[in-house]
Amino acid sequence: MVSNTRVSIENLNMFYGDFPALKDVYLQVPENNVTALIGPSGCGKSTLLRCINRMNDLIDGVRTEGRIIIDDQNILSPETDVVLLRKKVGMVFQRPNVFDLSILENLKFGLRIHRQMHSKKETMELIQKGLEDVGLWDVLKDKLRSNARQLSLEQQQRLCIARVLILKPEVILLDEPCSALDPIATMRIEELLRALRERYTMIIVTHNMQQAARASDYTGFLYLGELVEFGITQDVFTAPRKELTENYITGHFG
Amino acid sequence: MRENFRKRIKELETRVIAMGKTVEAAILSSVKALQERNLEAAEKIIRDDALINRQRWEIEEDCVNLIAMQQPVASDLREMIAIMNIVTDLERMGDHAEGIAKIVLLLGKEDPVKPFIDVPIMAEKAVEMLRKSMEAFIRRDAKAAEAICALDDEVDALNDKVYHNMIQCMISQPQTVTRATYQIWAAHNLERIADRVTNICERTVYLVTGSMHKLPNVSTY
Numbered sequence: 001m002v003s004n005t006r007v008s009i010e011n012l013n014m015f016y017g018d019f020p021a022l023k024d025v026y027l028q029v030p031e032n033n034v035t036a037l038i039g040p041s042g043c044g045k046s047t048l049l050r051c052i053n054r055m056n057d058l059i060d061g062v063r064t065e066g067r068i069i070i071d072d073q074n075i076l077s078p079e080t081d082v083v084l085l086r087k088k089v090g091m092v093f094q095r096p097n098v099f100d101l102s103i104l105e106n107l108k109f110g111l112r113i114h115r116q117m118h119s120k121k122e123t124m125e126l127i128q129k130g131l132e133d134v135g136l137w138d139v140l141k142d143k144l145r146s147n148a149r150q151l152s153l154e155q156q157q158r159l160c161i162a163r164v165l166i167l168k169p170e171v172i173l174l175d176e177p178c179s180a181l182d183p184i185a186t187m188r189i190e191e192l193l194r195a196l197r198e199r200y201t202m203i204i205v206t207h208n209m210q211q212a213a214r215a216s217d218y219t220g221f222l223y224l225g226e227l228v229e230f231g232i233t234q235d236v237f238t239a240p241r242k243e244l245t246e247n248y249i250t251g252h253f254g
Numbered sequence: 255m256r257e258n259f260r261k262r263i264k265e266l267e268t269r270v271i272a273m274g275k276t277v278e279a280a281i282l283s284s285v286k287a288l289q290e291r292n293l294e295a296a297e298k299i300i301r302d303d304a305l306i307n308r309q310r311w312e313i314e315e316d317c318v319n320l321i322a323m324q325q326p327v328a329s330d331l332r333e334m335i336a337i338m339n340i341v342t343d344l345e346r347m348g349d350h351a352e353g354i355a356k357i358v359l360l361l362g363k364e365d366p367v368k369p370f371i372d373v374p375i376m377a378e379k380a381v382e383m384l385r386k387s388m389e390a391f392i393r394r395d396a397k398a399a400e401a402i403c404a405l406d407d408e409v410d411a412l413n414d415k416v417y418h419n420m421i422q423c424m425i426s427q428p429q430t431v432t433r434a435t436y437q438i439w440a441a442h443n444l445e446r447i448a449d450r451v452t453n454i455c456e457r458t459v460y461l462v463t464g465s466m467h468k469l470p471n472v473s474t475y
Contacts, residue, residue: 213323
């Protein structure tokens with residue numbers, strides 16, 4: 001498996017005040033693949049994920065050093081337009097964060113924020129495509145004006161993914177996207193990620209090691225802010241190179 | 255759901271069947287080489303055994319990867335375990351075919367003590383058992399798998415026959431001892447192949463029923 005690098009993370013250090021949350025992380029995220037970040041709570045995996053769309057900017061006292069290159073641009077530089085960045089790098093959260101609005105309005109929301117001007121017909125085409133991509137169009141096409149909060153949690157999470165897809169992102173960050181879902185819904189979301197990886201580069205943070213094994217092509221193991229090991233998921237889960245990784249994935253600590 | 259996983263299991267099954275066909279060809283070729291005292295064919299069988307070994311390792315490695323990554327349970331897990339055992343038996347059958355090819359080299363161009371009559375029949379029966387066992391595995395047919403084991407008795411009976419014939423030859427013509435021993439070994443290889451088919455049948459029964467046991471029809475000799 002040889003892939004181009006889509007996101008290049010180089011010598012990344014991040015501090016919450018004086019506390020080093022990420023230490024000299026170097027990670028080349030392969031294009032059109034699912035990359036999983038695993039590790040015990042507090043190891044820095046969500047922090048790393050949130051660096052990639054500058055979500056950590058919203059936290060006081062955060063300092064970031066190093067580079068994250070997407071499309072030849074260091075997105076950590078102060079000149080970066082973070083709104084544009086977050087369009088290019090979409091995010092899906094732990095709990096589906098649908099707005100208390102209709103399904104249609106939820107889907108139009110991103111387009112409005114990013115001032116994408118489309119004719120009504122174009123907008124509807126985008127919405128239909130987005131819902132088709134997440135397997136919801138047939139179910140929801142006749143109730144687009146219902147409140148999105150009436151949907152099941154799985155459908156809400158799918159809707160959130162559709163909302164991201166409509167903005168045509170290049171990278172999708174998923175922060176524990178299945179933690180609110182039951183095992184069957186979880187597997188269906190994992191199948192969805194597998195289908196989407198043909199077109200998108202995805203990075204998923206998960207507490208669930210089995211999910212990382214099932215759903216990802218590459219896996220990175222973080223411990224105390226360091227990227228201990230990164231490799232093809234199959235290799236990491238059958239013969240990890242580092243003893244620390246072995247101990248973690250076999251449940252000897254963590 | 256889990257379409258990718260299903261697809262990979264199907265691919266594995268196809269490869270197990272292909273490996274079965276390779277082993278089947280090796281068994282038949284080895285007995286043909288024995289009948290024709292074809293040393294070149296025998297050497298080729300010995301060389302090609304490496305391909306069978308490689309197929310076994312590749313399938314086993316894929317099973318390990320699927321277990322690690324897809325965490326199969328219930329029938330999916332049983333299938334992984336069944337496949338890993340089946341390819342081990344197939345690989346060992348390939349070794350028995352190689353064993354017969356080595357006997358061809360040991361016999362050289364010398365005439366056998368008696369023409370090979372029962373040994374080719376044993377080979378046909380063993381290969382028939384192998385084919386049927388592969389079909390039963392693919393069709394998840396535990397009943398068919400159990401029925402195949404009855405054929406093992408026929409192969410055992412032929413093995414006994416060859417054994418006693420050869421002992422008689424050794425007694426009456428001591429100069430035949432070496433060659434007669436080789437003929438006994440050839441029959442023994444085929445007898446072991448048939449035994450290993452019964453192992454495959456037991457794995458199919460395990461896959462279908464979840465029960466791991468020696469099949470009742472299998473003689474323990």
